[in-house]
Amino acid sequence: MISLRHTLLPLLVLAIVGSAVAVAHGADTKPKAPDRGPKNLGSVLVFSGTGWYRHPETVAVSGWLARLSGDLGMQVDVSETPKDIESILPKYKVLVLNNCTEMTALFDAKQMKAVEDWYQKGGGIVALHASLVRQTNWAWFNELAGCDFDSDSEFLPARVVVDPAAKNHPAVKGAG
CATH class of the missing domain: 1.20.5 (Single alpha-helices involved in coiled-coils or other helix-helix interfaces)
Structure with a gap:
């Protein structure tokens, strides 16, 4: 035994x-947690071309983002020219759409596809305020944004859907 x-x-x-x-x-x-500070964000393109209504604060917001980038030590470029989006977008990690209404009036199918492909390869898109106005004709962007609207209105009934994994995030806590 x-x-x-x-x-x-x-x-x-x-x-x-x-x-x-x-x-x-x-x-x-x-592994160490990645530094997600502004210096490690990478280059940012602020695009503010508009195909319909031009928000009165568009120029001021672009200027503010450019000045803020200097304070934070990051690279931000500003453009309103859609014709070269295919050639310049690959050098950026983030695309900020600054009040870009009705982008289908600006971008042709090839340019929209370039944005979609860039995003699928890991680019990040931030759509500010009026960038969700009149995007109905760009199904991919409409799906990405989760909504489309014609213009500002006093109130719009809406249903907020929050990812259960994010329910405690400060931006959505108590919503949904």
């Missing part, structure tokens, strides 16, 4: 040594 001491002691030693090795190994290989 094998004694309990002879069976458990080697298992206990193995468990302790194995745990110590795993902890020590984990300390060496645990």
Whole structure:
């Protein structure tokens, strides 16, 4: 008969040594959280071309973003020219759409496809305020944004759907 001491002691030693090795190994290989500060955001393109209504604050917002970028040590370029979006977009990590109404009046199908492909490869899009106005003819963007509207109105009935994994995020806490 094998004694309990002879069976458990080697298992206990193995468990302790194995745990110590795993902890020590984990300390060496645990990846650091990425620095998501503005200096590591990458280059940002603020695009403010409009195909319909031009919001009166569009120029001021573009200027403010450009000045803020200098204070934060990040690169921000501003453009209103849709013709070269295909060639310049790949050098940016973020596209800020500053009040870009009815982009289908600005972009042809090839330019819209370039934006879609760039996004699918990991680019980020931030749509400010009126950038969701009259985007009905660009199904991909309408789906991405989750809505489309014709113009400002006093009140619009809406249903807010919040991803359950994000329900405690300050931006949506208590909504949905």
